[in-house]
Amino acid sequence: MPELPEVETIRVGLEPLLAGREIISVVCHRTNLRYALPDLSVLVGHEIAGVQRRAKYLLFELERDSRMLVWHLGMTGQFHVLPRNTEAAAHEHVRFDFSDGQSLRYRDARRFGYAGLVDSRQLKSHPWFVHLGPEPLSDAFNADHLAAACTGRKAPIKNIIMDAVVVVGVGNIYASEALFRAGIHPARAGGRISSARLLQLSDCIKLVLAEAIAAGGSSISDFMHADGKPGYFAHQFQVYGRQRLPCYRCGATIKRMIQAGRSTFYCGGCQH
């Protein structure tokens, strides 16, 4: 389901609902997500201190314990906070019950999501995190960093900005949107883009992600907030999902192509 803006929106929604709540029981309906879930019963008796995010991972911090529950939502993972006695929805795999009568539910139809317990002091060296590049909205991600990542590369620029080693959190939707705003053709080899245009692209990536976060994430298909409200950024898509429709900027027809097995949307009139 989610790219960085969606995960951040979920984090912001979950934090006030979970912080300070004590887990009194955990029910796993199935443990074979992308990887086998760890034994989550060890969390019973612990209080959630806060919810952080790194890349597209949610990090549930525990009070008085250096371990964190690290969770990736894959394509279709969802968290909802509901009263404990609410019946399990289809594809609900895990339920955390809290002392205040509420519960946290994890649903994931495709089961591409995964989770683990990681010591926060070893997070950076954990296999899921050790190779991750900078956060796109941090100063560490800038024109120089992007230029260095593109030097000598023949891979299409879209593939490069979706590579989590280069920068985290840029998924299939926002890659297309950022390249449209920067006027760069998604198939252009990374090494054949001027530094001035890469500066523009790094700015556009920050801009499009920040706007999406401000709008509360995109609401396509099954994305919803912890409280069940939809996100609104989908209304601002310039190219994603708009194949055969006219470009808002130049009127040319938006095209769709496949790159690295993923749909790419672009305007042949605006992007070169």
Added chain:
DNA sequence: CTGAAGACCTGCCTGC
């Protein structure tokens, strides 16, 4: 090393 393709899994939409 790089880059492309396949794999994981289920649901939904389209077209015949």
Added chain:
DNA sequence: TGCAGGCAGGTCTTCA
């Protein structure tokens, strides 16, 4: 109506 085929927001592994 029924069914095959294509498609879906992510990431990891395999292969050339």
